[in-house]
Amino acid sequence: MPFKKRPDGRSFEELRKVEAKVGVIKNAKGSAWFKIGDTEAYAAVYGPRNLFPKFMQNPKKGILRAHYNMLPFSGSGDRIRPGGNRRAKEISFVTQKALEPVLDLTKFPNAVVDVFIELPQTDAGSRCAGITAAAMALADAGIVMKDLISSVAVGRVEDKVLADLCYDEEAYEDGPVADIPLAMLPSTEEITLLQMDGEIDKDMLLKSLEVGKKAMHEIHKVQVQALKEKFGVGKNE
Amino acid sequence: MSELKIKNKDVVVPGEILATGMEFLPSYGTYREGDKIQANRLGLVQLEGKVLKIIPLSGTYIPKRGDTVIAQVEEILMSGWRADLNCAYSAVLGLKDATSEFIQKGADLTHYFQIGDYIVTKIVNVTTQNLIDISMKGPGLKRIRGGRIIKVDPYKVPRIIGKQGSMVSMIKTSTDCRVMVGQNGVAWIQGEPKSEIIAEEAIRKIESESHIAGLTDRMKKYLEDKTGKKIEDREPRSDTNAV
Structure with missing residues (x-):
């Protein structure tokens, strides 16, 4: 059966419902919550603070440490083994690399900024939700950064290019699928994360990048609004 | 254009x-x-x-020369103390800057400051690698005894203190507490337990509402409601705007 319609009835380039809130974790310097469809991420930022072990310190500038974690009950029913694994380690690493280009930590040599990303519920696109939440949390923590980072997954199922794939689309079995997580700086459209799982040809890849950019600008609007809402902007006007 | x-x-x-x-x-x-x-x-x-x-509106404290801060002693060194400044870097208090007394060679340094003590201190030097020297020599610099310590956002400290200390003195007079706010976002409150709580709540209120205009008037009303005491007006002020 050819892929004509998305399982949740969205149009091909439509995002799932996006919600965000800033300042959800009191103890953290900055924090944010981001929800896209059934994928939900919390991010908390601590620091800049003293970094140990000492060999990790960089005397020229502070470092960023991201920590991605899916909670045991966050999947579709099977318990996820808690703690780190190879997948989480890789995603922590790409998250760090996606966020680093906008941060300016030169004022904090030898220090570290820790970002903890926890996912209570996932339905594909969790690294993108994590990066989006982390960018808001970093801004909330008052860290000097030249832009926010917005992130979304795009991809293809058979001959259709889709934005923001859900798990059923990612796991589609009757034809070729590609899943491409993206992250970018909204003001310059520079890309800081580009991965792919699956198969795709050049034309479709270029088209999905265009679709992704449009989707990320939409996510950026939600991020900006959430950050401003924390300070009562847009509420009493 | x-x-x-x-x-x-x-x-x-x-x-x-x-x-x-x-x-x-x-x-x-x-x-x-x-x-x-x-x-x-x-x-x-x-x-x-x-x-x-x-x-x-938020951020970590960046140490600056000349700031008066509240620090916690975290370690005793060979010839001084290491103190936590509520920021990414710790500061060193040398023997020479610790007290006006003469300290004998090999003396027990815990006699002056014990680990865990809070001190009001002044930053005398910050290097490019963020090595920080602090000193206890100056008016009002001393070890803190009693009361409670609360942490606030360092970028809200100027709002908590107010113009020429107007806000903090309003809290002091209305609650009868001793209040000291370090530039690093550590505040110390001492007084009757009940008024300590009112003072702490007042500071938390300033912290969360500092960006909304009309803060001074709101705080005045808040403190009057809580303490039941009337606050006399200082000279009329026109600037009650944020920052």
Whole structure:
């Protein structure tokens, strides 16, 4: 059966419902919550603070440490083994690399900024939700950064290019699928994360990048609004 | 053609375009990218003539020479103490700067400051690698005894203190507490247990509402309601705006 319609009835380039809130974790310097469809991420930022072990310190500038974690009950029913694994380690690493280009930590040599990303519920696109939440949390923590980072997954199922794939689309079995997580700086459209799982040809890849950019600008609007809402902007006007 | 994209005192987020064209000048918290001026941190925009700058709303304390801070002793060294300043770097208090007394060679340093003690101290030097020297020599610099310590956002400290200390003295007189706020966002309150709580709540209220205009009047009413005491007006003030 050819892929004509998305399982949740969205149009091909439509995002799932996006919600965000800033300042959800009191103890953290900055924090944010981001929800896209059934994928939900919390991010908390601590620091800049003293970094140990000492060999990790960089005397020229502070470092960023991201920590991605899916909670045991966050999947579709099977318990996820808690703690780190190879997948989480890789995603922590790409998250760090996606966020680093906008941060300016030169004022904090030898220090570290820790970002903890926890996912209570996932339905594909969790690294993108994590990066989006982390960018808001970093801004909330008052860290000097030249832009926010917005992130979304795009991809293809058979001959259709889709934005923001859900798990059923990612796991589609009757034809070729590609899943491409993206992250970018909204003001310059520079890309800081580009991965792919699956198969795709050049034309479709270029088209999905265009679709992704449009989707990320939409996510950026939600991020900006959430950050401003924390300070009562847009509420009493 | 230069054009301003925001209003004075708007909340802006990193990457937001504040102005286009070469007529405006970027200052603290902003940068120029091509012919645009963009924000590089979360805060309130301030437009002073043609200069755009950002007043941060949150962040970690950055140690500065001359700041009076409240620190906690965390370690005893060979010839001094190491203190935590509620920031990314710790500070060293040398023997010479610790007291006016003569300290004998090999003396027990815990006699002067014990691990865990809070001290009101002054930053005398900060190097490029953020090695910090502090001193206890100066008026009002001493070890803290009793009371309670609370942590606030370092960028809210100027609002908690107010113009010429107006806000903090309002809290002091209405609650009958001793209050001291370090530039590093550590505050000390001492008084009757009940009034300590009122003073702490008042500080928390300032912290969460500092960016909304009319803070002084609101705080005055809040403290009057809580303590049941009337606060006499100081000389009439026109500037009750944020920051």
